[in-house]
Amino acid sequence: VLGQAPIKWRLQTYAGAALGEHVVKPAVDSFNKIAQGQMEIELYYADQLVPTGELFQAMQRGTIDAVQSDDDSMASPTEVTVFGGYFPFASRYSLDVPALFHDWGLNEIWAEEYAKVGVKHISAGAWDPCNFATKDPINSLADLQGKRIFTFPTAGRFLSKFGVVPVTLPWEDIEVALQTGELDGVAWSGITEDYTVGWADVTNYFLTNNISGAWIGHFFANMDRWNELPEHLQELVRVCFDSSHYYRLHWYWAGEARLRVEGTKMKLTSIPDEEWAQVEAAAREFWDEIAAESETKARIVSIFKAYNETMDKAGRPYRYT
Amino acid sequence: MTPNLIALSMFGAMLVLLFTGQRMFGMIGFVAVVAAMLLWGDRGGYDLAFAQSIKLMSWFPLMTLPMFIFMGYILSESRLADDLYRMFHVWFGPVPGGLAIGTIFLMVLISAMNGLSVAGMAIGATIALPELLRRNYDKLMVTGVIQAGSSLGILIPPSVVLVLYAMIARQPVGKLWLAGVLPGLMMAGLFILYIWIRCRISPELGPVLSPQERAQVSRAEKIRLLRAGLLPFGIFLAMMVPFVTGYVRLVESSVIGALAATLAAAVKGRLTWAVVETATRQTLAVSCMFLWIILAALAFGAVFDGLRAVDALKGLFLEDLHLNRWTVLIIMQLTFLLMGTFLDDTAMLVIVAPLYVPLVDALGFDLIWYGVLYTITTQVAYMTPPFGYNLFLMRAMAPPEITLHDIYRSIVPFVGVMIVALALVIAFPQIALWLPETLYNR
Amino acid sequence: MPNWIRTYVRLIDAINYRVGRFAMYLLFVLMGVMLYASISRAAFTPPIWTDEMGQFLLLGYFMLGGAYSLQLDSAVRMDLFYSRWSDRTRAIVDAVTILALIFYLVVLLYGGIESTAYAIEYGEKRRGLWQPYMWPIKLVMCIGITLMILQSISIFFKDLARARGKELS
Ligand code: NA
Ligand code: NA
Numbered sequence: 001v002l003g004q005a006p007i008k009w010r011l012q013t014y015a016g017a018a019l020g021e022h023v024v025k026p027a028v029d030s031f032n033k034i035a036q037g038q039m040e041i042e043l044y045y046a047d048q049l050v051p052t053g054e055l056f057q058a059m060q061r062g063t064i065d066a067v068q069s070d071d072d073s074m075a076s077p078t079e080v081t082v083f084g085g086y087f088p089f090a091s092r093y094s095l096d097v098p099a100l101f102h103d104w105g106l107n108e109i110w111a112e113e114y115a116k117v118g119v120k121h122i123s124a125g126a127w128d129p130c131n132f133a134t135k136d137p138i139n140s141l142a143d144l145q146g147k148r149i150f151t152f153p154t155a156g157r158f159l160s161k162f163g164v165v166p167v168t169l170p171w172e173d174i175e176v177a178l179q180t181g182e183l184d185g186v187a188w189s190g191i192t193e194d195y196t197v198g199w200a201d202v203t204n205y206f207l208t209n210n211i212s213g214a215w216i217g218h219f220f221a222n223m224d225r226w227n228e229l230p231e232h233l234q235e236l237v238r239v240c241f242d243s244s245h246y247y248r249l250h251w252y253w254a255g256e257a258r259l260r261v262e263g264t265k266m267k268l269t270s271i272p273d274e275e276w277a278q279v280e281a282a283a284r285e286f287w288d289e290i291a292a293e294s295e296t297k298a299r300i301v302s303i304f305k306a307y308n309e310t311m312d313k314a315g316r317p318y319r320y321t
Numbered sequence: 322m323t324p325n326l327i328a329l330s331m332f333g334a335m336l337v338l339l340f341t342g343q344r345m346f347g348m349i350g351f352v353a354v355v356a357a358m359l360l361w362g363d364r365g366g367y368d369l370a371f372a373q374s375i376k377l378m379s380w381f382p383l384m385t386l387p388m389f390i391f392m393g394y395i396l397s398e399s400r401l402a403d404d405l406y407r408m409f410h411v412w413f414g415p416v417p418g419g420l421a422i423g424t425i426f427l428m429v430l431i432s433a434m435n436g437l438s439v440a441g442m443a444i445g446a447t448i449a450l451p452e453l454l455r456r457n458y459d460k461l462m463v464t465g466v467i468q469a470g471s472s473l474g475i476l477i478p479p480s481v482v483l484v485l486y487a488m489i490a491r492q493p494v495g496k497l498w499l500a501g502v503l504p505g506l507m508m509a510g511l512f513i514l515y516i517w518i519r520c521r522i523s524p525e526l527g528p529v530l531s532p533q534e535r536a537q538v539s540r541a542e543k544i545r546l547l548r549a550g551l552l553p554f555g556i557f558l559a560m561m562v563p564f565v566t567g568y569v570r571l572v573e574s575s576v577i578g579a580l581a582a583t584l585a586a587a588v589k590g591r592l593t594w595a596v597v598e599t600a601t602r603q604t605l606a607v608s609c610m611f612l613w614i615i616l617a618a619l620a621f622g623a624v625f626d627g628l629r630a631v632d633a634l635k636g637l638f639l640e641d642l643h644l645n646r647w648t649v650l651i652i653m654q655l656t657f658l659l660m661g662t663f664l665d666d667t668a669m670l671v672i673v674a675p676l677y678v679p680l681v682d683a684l685g686f687d688l689i690w691y692g693v694l695y696t697i698t699t700q701v702a703y704m705t706p707p708f709g710y711n712l713f714l715m716r717a718m719a720p721p722e723i724t725l726h727d728i729y730r731s732i733v734p735f736v737g738v739m740i741v742a743l744a745l746v747i748a749f750p751q752i753a754l755w756l757p758e759t760l761y762n763r
Numbered sequence: 764m765p766n767w768i769r770t771y772v773r774l775i776d777a778i779n780y781r782v783g784r785f786a787m788y789l790l791f792v793l794m795g796v797m798l799y800a801s802i803s804r805a806a807f808t809p810p811i812w813t814d815e816m817g818q819f820l821l822l823g824y825f826m827l828g829g830a831y832s833l834q835l836d837s838a839v840r841m842d843l844f845y846s847r848w849s850d851r852t853r854a855i856v857d858a859v860t861i862l863a864l865i866f867y868l869v870v871l872l873y874g875g876i877e878s879t880a881y882a883i884e885y886g887e888k889r890r891g892l893w894q895p896y897m898w899p900i901k902l903v904m905c906i907g908i909t910l911m912i913l914q915s916i917s918i919f920f921k922d923l924a925r926a927r928g929k930e931l932s
Contacts, residue, residue, distance in 0.1 A: 010627065042627075042629065044626065044627075047376060047491075048623070048626050049369065049372075049623050049626060049627055050369065050372040050375075050376075050623070051372060051373075051375045051376040051379055053375055053379065053889070053890060054372045054375050054878070057878065057881045058368065058372060060881075061368060061877070063361065063368055063369060063372075073890075075887065075888070075890055077885035077886070077887065117885075146808075148809070153890060153891065153892065153894075156892060157892075165808055165809065166892055167809070168814065168890065168891030168892055169381070169814075170379055170380065170381055172491050172492075172493070173381060173382075173493065175493060176493035176494075176495050176496065177570075179495075180495065180564070180565075180567040180570070181566075181567025182567060182570055338860065338863065339841045340841060340843065340844055341844075341845070341856050341860045342840045342841060342842050342844065342845025342846075342848075342853065342856065342857075342860075343840065343856070343857060343860035343861060343863070343864060344833075344838035344839070344840055344864060345838065345839050345840060345841060346838060346864075347838075347860075347861070347863060347864025347865075347867055347868075347915075348860070348863065348864070350864070350867035350868075350871070351863040351864065351866055351867040353867075354866070354867050354870040354871070355866075358870070367870050367873055367874055368873075368874035368877055368878065369874070370867070370870055370871045370874050371871055371873075371874030371875045371877075371878055372874065372878075374822065374826075374871075374875075374904060375878075377822070378818045378819075378821070378822045378900075379818070381814065381817075381818070383821060384793065384797065384817055384818075384821050387790055387793070387821075387824065388794070391790065563801070568801070568804075568805050569801040569804070569805070570801070572797055572817070573797050573798070573800060573801035576793075576794045576797040576798055576801070577798075577801070579794065580794065580798070601787050601788065601790060601791075602787060602835070604787075604790060605783070605786065605787040605790070605824070605828045605831065605832060605835075606832050606835045606837035607837060608824070608825060608828075609825050609828050609829055609831075609832035609837060609838075610832065610837045610838055610839055612825040613825070613829060613832075613838065614839065617867070663843065
């Protein structure tokens with residue numbers, strides 16, 4: 001039926017329009033420009049065609065051709081889901097993510113896990129930090145007690161060790177929930193995203209301590225659709241999606257520093273390093289809990305451990321403490 | 322076929338099928354799934370329809386829908402508003418057109434206690450209308466008053482229409498409701514102004530109560546009736562205070578509202594099993610009607626999205642026709658009003674919202690503000706013949722001396738007033754936005 | 764009309780009446796869950812299961828109640844022309860167009876079965892802290908849609924009878 005008609009892909013992102021404007025649209029626009037009509041990617045934001053919870057199976061069946069998401073948001077039925085949204089302290093800097101995937105073997109594990117369920121893992125590489133944005137200031141771990149916080153499931157499971165009450169709400173309801181006091185804060189993103197999506201307008205304080213390692217952004221495709229692409233288009237898809245990761249790296253990296261220094265909507269607070277060490281220690285225990293769940297998870301946790309040890313030994317500028 | 326042509330055929334096919342009179346949800350859903358299968362069939366286009374039910378499930382404020390519908394039915398079935406009507410009747414009797422003005426106040430209060438227009442219509446047509454006719458009020462005027470007044474039910478919070486709009490526009494319901502408050506009150510004020518001026522010019526349209534009749538009601542009775550007005554305030558406050566202060570969420574406040582109305586009916590001794598059964602059954606019927614239509618409309622909207630119909634429309638208006646965005650907005654409202662004359666409010670909701678709301682967003686307008694414009698236009702659609710839910714309701718409920726012709730004619734001046742209100746909100750967006758912005762940016 | 768059609772119509776109408784009456788009262792269960800959520804949020808820590816339970820109840824309410832709402836004839840129709848037709852004309856048009864409605868429901872059911880199969884195969888859970896399995900609610904939805912289809916077929920038979928100038932009920 002297709003004949004000479006251009007190949008069309010429908011890509012749905014987990015991101016809403018405000019965020020997607022930055023983290024995916026430029027890459028898709030570049031792709032369409034370079035592809036010169038041989039192929040066109042149509043971009044859809046969160047929940048546009050199918051709800052994010054159904055995104056994975058829609059891609060698996062081919063209703064959606066490709067997806068940008070973390071493993072967690074789209075509820076992927078794989079062993080690696082737990083590492084998608086803020087697996088605590090797994091990585092510290094944005095470059096840790098591509099390093100782990102390209103050089104430390106995570107790419108292979110992800111590719112294998114997703115191939116098992118009929119999905120092509122194209123790439124990973126985007127990074128977000130995870131900080132608290134709250135109505136009331138947090139200056140010590142005790143201030144976390146009883147705070148109702150919107151966060152990712154994995155981060156929530158971990159943070160509940162410090163008295164945080166994780167609350168799950170539809171993403172669109174967060175702003176209002178903060179205004180009505182139903183939520184005390186969010187632990188969902190860095191300050192760049194807080195300003196971009198408007199949460200900075202409805203919270204007052206930003207905790208500089210980075211609660212968990214990183215959010216990891218991926219691109220996936222339906223396996224058949226991927227295999228049908230000629231090689232040069234596969235290559236173009238890879239390169240352009242990498243440019244999305246790259247955009248996010250500098251956009252976030254620059255934004256985090258600039259808004260901490262120049263931002264006027266939120267006051268910064270910090271928990272002292274000595275106290276914060278308790279959280280890091282708890283994260284290591286949490287890693288072991290997760291590793292005990294399966295062989296694949298144990299393999300990934302061991303890579304995280306080895307990677308972080310190497311970074312510690314390498315010293316500055318890789319790690320300062 | 323180009324995507325634009327497909328979009329156009331979908332729209333055309335839907336209209337044709339709707340005009341066969343078959344249940345709307347089935348016709349909208351049919352066009353959506355056939356289009357999805359033709360477009361993406363071999364690639365699983367068919368599960369698009371079902372995926373929308375998960376979207377429905379995830380959308381939390383949808384739970385308010387049956388609650389506010391239930392609340393409205395409890396109010397009208399248990400005749401809680403009788404005393405309220407008596408109160409306005411007695412207190413406004415001495416003013417020319419006072420009973421009509423009092424009826425508008427009554428409608429404002431009823432609107433604050435339920436999410437649809439039906440309860441206001443039922444109460445207005447069965448309690449207020451016969452009384453007004455007995456006092457020789459002009460039948461055209463009072464028929465219009467009740468229809469216009471009851472339409473406030475969807476603009477003054479809580480509002481089911483704004484809940485559904487919020488779902489499609491993905492905006493917070495709380496903000497939309499607050500945005501509806503001042504325009505709703507303003508519109509009620511304009512209705513009152515109109516009635517007052519008309520009755521000033523032609524006093525025979527709304528004769529004052531005779532002194533004898535006024536003398537029949539003692540001061541003590543007047544005070545006692547004033548207390549009847551406390552009841553709806555009590556229900557409204559029980560519902561809104563915990564919500565605004567953040568103790569409960571929107572959905573929970575709707576449950577409290579429904580229970581408060583039920584409790585009030587019980588206190589008044591009017592909560593019979595028949596009332597509960599009817600309210601529960603009607604709530605299921607009306608909720609299902611809405612939810613099935615929304616389910617089908619979401620599938621239709623998703624296919625439309627998949628076709629990039631909105632981008633095409635935007636390109637047509639801004640690039641091909643070189644219109645500026647305000648012109649586009651005005652054209653949209655005009656076509657919307659025009660469609661309103663032959664579509665009813667439910668049809669407007671499902672056909673217009675998925676098409677217009679993304680366009681309004683793409684043009685850079687505030688979606689909270691547009692929610693108010695949208696609701697006022699829906700109110701007009703609800704009133705204008707040949708399709709208007711209220712027209713049929715009115716025909717069914719009103720006394721026999723009110724003919725269909727009267728019903729049609731009676732709405733003309735009120736639709737005029739509503740269009741003035743619409744123009745005011747377009748010209749001065751702060752009428753809608755001031756309250757949500759003030760309360761939410763503390 | 765053959766006897767089996769009469770039996771079918773009677774049976775389906777009776778089943779859907781009962782299921783619908785059950786679904787109708789789920790409203791109060793929904794109220795109870797939400798009320799409990801608000802009280803416990805004010806008094807102690809919020810329970811983790813109420814939101815999802817409320818969402819499941821709402822979906823169950825309108826999916827299982829759908830067929831009964833068809834019986835109550837609450838679905839909106841656009842009756843500009845419809846209201847002017849004779850009963851016979853309406854029945855004839857209805858008998859044809861309801862096939863389109865049934866087609867929509869069948870496609871919906873097909874998607875529902877696929878989604879339910881996925882939920883069972885992969886042990887899909889709802890996002891959030893509670894993480895309930897998704898297959899039970901998806902199964903309920905499939906049942907509700909199936910009942911809608913059966914009710915629509917019953918309505919189709921009645922339309923057919925009316926088109927031939929008879930009543931079936
Ligand atoms: Na209302
Ligand atoms: Na109309």
